[in-house]
Amino acid sequence: MVKKKTKKRGKNISLNLPGRRMSDKTNYPSIVFLILLAVFTYLSYAVISPFISAILSGVLLAFAVYPVYHLTKKYVPNDTFRAVIITGMLFILLTMPFVYILSNVTRQSVFEESDQLFRTIKTKLMTGNVLGLECENKKSFVCKLNEDIKVWLKTEKVQIYLTSVAEQVINHITATLIDILLTIPSIILSLIISILATFYFLRDGKFLSERLIQLLPLRGHHREELFTKAYNITYAVVYGTLLIALIQAVYAGIGFSILRFPNSIFLSVMIGFASLIPYLGAWIIWVPAILYY
Template sequence: MERPLISKVFLLMLIAAVAYGCFLVFRPFLSELLVAVILVSIFYRPYEWLARKLGGRQKLAAAVMCIVIVLLVLVPMVNLIIYGAQRSVIAYDNIVEYLSSDQAKEVARSPFVQNLRERIFQDKDIQEVVIEVAKKIQNWFLSGATSAIKSTTSFIIATILIIFSMFFFFIDGRSMLEKITRLTPLPNKYDQEIFKKFRDVSYSTILSTFVTAIAQALIGALGLAIVGLPVFFLALLMGFFSLLPYVGAGFVWLPAAVYLLFTGQIWQGIFLIVWGGLVVSTVDNLVRAYIIKGKAEVHPLFIIFSILGGIALFGFWGVVFGPLIISLAVTVMHIYELEYDKVLEK
């Protein structure tokens, strides 16, 4: 083997080894870094506008944008959890008061409730079961509020790392992209296509998450209004829980439907179960896939599976990471098709 070839092979092996070492070093923080990159790519144009308005003071503009992003995301979430905790205490007291009333005792003696008690609860006291469930929901909200206020060490560290990363990505992000573009062997137009796809899909994925939450809250509110339940608070909770993987709006409408059944409002409870299961839950996948497919240029079926797979692999942020990885894969295949168009023609 000639010396120049040996040098090239050695250099490539060295690059691969160093790259793998860097991956191992950054692997514990990949989610935080990727979240920071996604948020910066979405808010970079407002940052550039703000930097111009501030006379080119990039550090000040970056600091302001980081504060704005934190206020847009973290503060509303904490306030909602605290509000939910306060309302859950009131709801629990109302449930206990109702179950002690003569009306609840009359409902408990109805044939439907007696049949339900024998088949599902195996002759357990339904009133005690309802109180126990309500107590658990109340405790969940209270613990969630405590966690939101005090937080955990890992959450605090992750948040600081994301903010810290965003600050420097805002300032040095463009020069980093230029460096990456220079180092990649791909033509510049392909680099730009990949970067554009990353930005567009990140934006559409996060947008779809909030649009889906709003849609589920509004549709859920309609169902709640029809059955005569408090609309504002429960719809607000539906919107919040729809943002959380493995939870969803069903965490709200299903207990509400069970409450209606236990209080003798049979048809209202059945309607809410059907409405929540067939309408509210379906909106999640349909709206999210419809919004993302426009930018990702991926079939809605694959979008849905990429979201589910992303959640299973990455947790909460898998909602963003899954569609992003699939769309980048489609972009790479498109570049491959353009480069080898003549070879692929048969």
């Protein structure tokens, strides 16, 4: 006998359970709060974004001078007063390049010095005595080279071309210096923000770093490993930058001494500090110094 398997179909029973409509579940206060939070976040970013680089510079400055801040604790126990002293010294050191520029270079002096520099270059090109040598031993290599340069520069096409190039270069340098003079107020504002950020990160940096480590969504040993790597990278960047600034200051001092610049030691120290200023660098000292010289 063959048994037939039968399937019993169950009836679909629909239960009319009491419930709320989808529109009733919408939480309008939460949506309004999230929209306002997003708007205020964007506005805060729009206000802070021009100064993000200044704040980050303050973080790096605080990291660089933190050993000094820690070592002076036994002499100045108050954290706030100690941070004020160190940031005040930093402010004086970092504003000295701008004081030098403002005291030696004005908009009128830029035009006058650039015009005088152009005339000097043009005179040397016309005479051919670029090296400015008075040769006694004409058989020496330097004197022969000087004579060959004079002969080459007396060519009319060469003089026209080099004069045009010199004029374009000097005009570009003049325009750049004027732009810097006009943007000095905004640079000083960024510097003040960096100094304020340095103050707060010096005083509260330890607490902020500990809170930041606790907020990381990682396990304990992963947090420590990540923090150690970040510390080592920051250490290498900051103190590598300080070493490069020191090297620039030493070489600038040697060059200024050879050229017999007045106040060569002061200028070399200013170049060292200026090389630490973001977006600018050592040239804001040596370009005005050359024009002034």
